[in-house]
Amino acid sequence: MDISISGAALPTRGAVAVGVAKDGKLTPAAASLNEATGGAIRQVLKSSRFTGAAGQSIEILAPANTKLDRILLLGLGDAASMTMTDLEALGGRTVGAWSGSGVKSGKIVIDDPDLAASSKLSKGAVQAHIAIGARLASYRFDKYHTRLKDEDKPSLGELQVGTRAAAAAREALDELDKVADGVFLTRDLVSEPANILYPQTMSERCQELSKLGIKVEILGEAQMKKLGMGSLLGVGQGSDRESRLVVMQYSGAKKKDAQPVAFVGKGVTFDTGGISIKPAAGMEDMKWDMGGAGVVTGLMAALAGRGANVNAIGVIGLVENMPDGKAQRPGDVVTSMSGQTIEVLNTDAEGRLVLADALWYTQDRFKPQFMVNLATLTGAIIVALGSEHAGLFSNNDELADRLLAAGKAVEEKLWRFPLHKNYDKDLKSPIADMKNIGGGRGAGSIIAAQFLQRFVNDVPWAHLDIAGVTWSSAAKPTVPKGGTGFGVRLLDELVRRHYEG
Numbered sequence: 001m002d003i004s005i006s007g008a009a010l011p012t013r014g015a016v017a018v019g020v021a022k023d024g025k026l027t028p029a030a031a032s033l034n035e036a037t038g039g040a041i042r043q044v045l046k047s048s049r050f051t052g053a054a055g056q057s058i059e060i061l062a063p064a065n066t067k068l069d070r071i072l073l074l075g076l077g078d079a080a081s082m083t084m085t086d087l088e089a090l091g092g093r094t095v096g097a098w099s100g101s102g103v104k105s106g107k108i109v110i111d112d113p114d115l116a117a118s119s120k121l122s123k124g125a126v127q128a129h130i131a132i133g134a135r136l137a138s139y140r141f142d143k144y145h146t147r148l149k150d151e152d153k154p155s156l157g158e159l160q161v162g163t164r165a166a167a168a169a170r171e172a173l174d175e176l177d178k179v180a181d182g183v184f185l186t187r188d189l190v191s192e193p194a195n196i197l198y199p200q201t202m203s204e205r206c207q208e209l210s211k212l213g214i215k216v217e218i219l220g221e222a223q224m225k226k227l228g229m230g231s232l233l234g235v236g237q238g239s240d241r242e243s244r245l246v247v248m249q250y251s252g253a254k255k256k257d258a259q260p261v262a263f264v265g266k267g268v269t270f271d272t273g274g275i276s277i278k279p280a281a282g283m284e285d286m287k288w289d290m291g292g293a294g295v296v297t298g299l300m301a302a303l304a305g306r307g308a309n310v311n312a313i314g315v316i317g318l319v320e321n322m323p324d325g326k327a328q329r330p331g332d333v334v335t336s337m338s339g340q341t342i343e344v345l346n347t348d349a350e351g352r353l354v355l356a357d358a359l360w361y362t363q364d365r366f367k368p369q370f371m372v373n374l375a376t377l378t379g380a381i382i383v384a385l386g387s388e389h390a391g392l393f394s395n396n397d398e399l400a401d402r403l404l405a406a407g408k409a410v411e412e413k414l415w416r417f418p419l420h421k422n423y424d425k426d427l428k429s430p431i432a433d434m435k436n437i438g439g440g441r442g443a444g445s446i447i448a449a450q451f452l453q454r455f456v457n458d459v460p461w462a463h464l465d466i467a468g469v470t471w472s473s474a475a476k477p478t479v480p481k482g483g484t485g486f487g488v489r490l491l492d493e494l495v496r497r498h499y500e501g
Contacts, residue, residue, distance in 0.1 A: 001095075001138045003131050005124075005169045006160040008109060015106035017072040017094045020045070020052035021079050021114075029109040033071060037063045041073065053077050054086065057093055072097055072106075079114040085411040085478075087115070087126055088133025091161070092477030095137040098156045105158040108134070124168025131161040131169075132176040136478040139184055141191040175306045179492050182302030183485035189294040190470060190483030194270035194287045199236070199244040199318035202269060202290065206246045206297055206316070212304035219245040229357040231336035235350040236319035238274060238327025245358065246293075248300045248314035252307060254501075260311035261499050262368035263300075263491060264358050266351040266375035267293030267318040274321045274347030275329055288483065289351070291470035292374035293318060295487035302492050309500040315362045317354040321347070333432045337361060338455055343432040351377045352436060352451045359455040369499070370399050370460040373452065374487050375467075380444030382468040389415040390469045390486065393449035396460035403462055406493040412486050414464065423450045 010016060010029060018030040024045045026034060034041035040063050044050060050058040054077025061070050074090050076082065090110060098106055108130055115126045138156075142148065163169045189197060189205065197205075203218045210216050221242050224233055229245070236243035246267075249260075271289040272278060278286070288294075293316035300314040328334075332344045337357045344353070355373055362371055381391040390407075392414040394400035400416055407414040426438035426447050434454065438447035449463050469486040472479055479485075 001135070001154065001156060002158045003135050003138070004160055005127060005131060005166050005173060006107070006162050007166055008111060008162045008164045010109055011068070011107045013067050013069075015070045015072065015098055015103045016068060017074055017106065017108040019076045019090070019110045019112055020050075020073050021076045021112060022052050024052050027076070027110065027112045029111050030073070036066055037071070038065050040064060041071070044073065050075070054082075055089075057097060059097065069103060074110070076110070076112055079112040082115055084121065084129050084409065087129040088136065089477040091130040091133030091135075092137035095134045095156065095159070096475070096477065099138070099154045102155050104155055106156065107160040107162055109162040122168065122172065124163060124165035124170075125172045127161045127163035127165070127169040128172035128176055131173050132180055133478045134159055134161070135177070135180050136183065137480065139187055139480050141188065141482060178305030179302045179489060181305055182298035182488045182492070185301050186294045186298030186485040186488050187483040189297060190288045190291050192287070194320070197287070197290070198241045198269045198320055199267070200241065202267065202293070202318055203244045203246050206248060209248060209297070209301055209304065212301060213250065214300055214304050215249040217247040219247070224357075227361065228335065228337045228339070229361070230334040231342055231353045232317050232319065232357040234328045234332065234334040234344065235268070235274070235321055235353050238324035239320035239322040241320045244318040245361070246316045246318060248297070250300055250304045250312045252303065252309055253311045254309060258311050259369050260313045260366055261495060262313040262315065262362050262366055262371045263296045264355065264362050264371055264373040265293035265296035265314070265316040266290070266354050266373070266377065267316045268351055268354065269318060269320050271321045271348070271350065272323055274350065275323050275327050276346045276348040277323055278348060285471065288471050289376050290318070291376045291466055295374045295466070295485070295491070298485060298488040299491050302488055303495065308495060310495055312495070313362065313366050313368060315358050317358040319350075319354055321350050336455070340434065340454065341432040343429040343435040345435050346437045349437045349448070351375050352448050355452055356455045359452065363457055363459045368459065370396070370462070371456060372403070372462045372464065372491065374464045376470050377465045378445045378448050378467055381465040384445065385415055385468055387468045387472065389413045391445055391465035392416045392462060393419055393446070393465070394462040395419065395453060395456070396462070399460045399462050402494055402498055403490070406497060407490045410489040410493050412469075412490040417446055417449070419446070419449060419453060423447060427451060
């Protein structure tokens with residue numbers, strides 16, 4: 001879909017979306033259309049339950065006295081209290097209404113004078129966020145459909161967002177587009193089937209980021225074995241596909257030797273559970289058990305694409321967890337890169353084993369300001385939070401607070417859980433330094449985080465358990481069903497607010 005910024009004039013053909021504030025207050029564009037249609041908009045307000053409340057929308061088909069195909073009324077609610085993500089939802093709802101409707105081109109003209117002041121956005125940024133919301137909503141993963149009927153394909157090919165500050169809006173949209181590119185990359189990676197995306201092919205996708213100026217290193221099993229990564233390598237030893245560790249370095253800081261920020265991702269490209277095999281029902285979903293690695297890859301693309309003024313490191317551990325004669329067995333003991341030994345009681349608690357070596361490697365080699373790791377780590381986090389929040393665990397209050405605020409700003413919400421030494425007793429092993437699971441069903445997500453904390457030393461660190469938010473079975477205004485890309489915008493916002501300059 002071609003999404004662009006244009007002047008503020010209302011179109012004379014196609015479709016147009018305009019805003020209506022709470023209690024039916026017409027914006028200037030809506031008032032003009034009401035006059036042009038002989039009062040059709042006022043008539044809709046009188047004869048329907050549409051009041052202009054936030055989240056509402058209603059269409060007028062083939063409006064009288066015009067050559068327009070349809071008018072979409074978007075509820076703004078209290079325009080003075082709209083947020084950045086509220087604006088993006090306007091664009092998303094417009095795409096949702098028109099994408100499969102037969103409309104081929106349309107324009108959004110939202111000109112409420114209260115919006116810019118309320119959202120504290122610069123000139124033109126209001127329309128830029130409406131446009132980026134439309135782009136995020138337009139995402140589709142249909143590369144494997146070969147026989148789609150025309151009626152199943154999107155009809156909307158062109159969407160304009162009108163504003164009097166077109167030049168400023170285009171400039172703001174350009175930067176937002178680069179972040180959306182990162183979100184789309186993550187959604188693509190998460191959506192790929194495991195016979196297409198596995199450690200080798202995902203590392204090759206990462207290699208493509210070199211054209212953005214990112215230095216990409218790919219470590220194979222021989223290199224990881226030399227480094228002592230027995231924890232990570234044990235997970236993938238039952239697969240015919242060789243494990244990989246991908247290191248991405250972006251140097252965008254004005255001071256080239258500035259201490260970097262670091263992001264680490266779990267990349268289990270398919271998780272059968274290994275010898276502790278999962279039930280068959282729903283196992284197909286485990287193609288997206290590499291969601292954390294997907295977010296780190298998309299984030300690195302976003303930072304480099306928009307030219308972020310920061311040095312950033314992305315490290316992802318890529319493995320396939322399969323049952324085989326060579327596979328890791330329950331009861332095996334592995335030695336991690338840190339030298340700590342781990343008794344593997346459950347081979348389906350494998351993500352923490354991958355992250356143990358990836359985290360240790362990252363803090364040991366790069367000495368970052370902080371590390372944030374992302375992982376679809378535990379089913380317990382879904383029980384606790386469902387699909388509304390990701391779980392946050394951290395050894396540093398400042399970093400945790402910054403993450404919470406960034407997540408709230410971009411509507412990628414986090415909920416902080418505790419870490420405490422008293423949970424460590426559940427990780428005690430009679431024959432190794434630790435075991436990889438707790439002793440019962442309680443506090444599963446916390447026990448996993450306590451495990452990870454043993455591999456970060458004193459580096460400020462946060463663990464985001466994104467098991468419940470990586471994949472969505474229900475569409476939201478800017479997030480279609482499927483891979484969400486949750487985490488890319490959150491971490492870009494974190495960097496933008498606190499670590500550039």
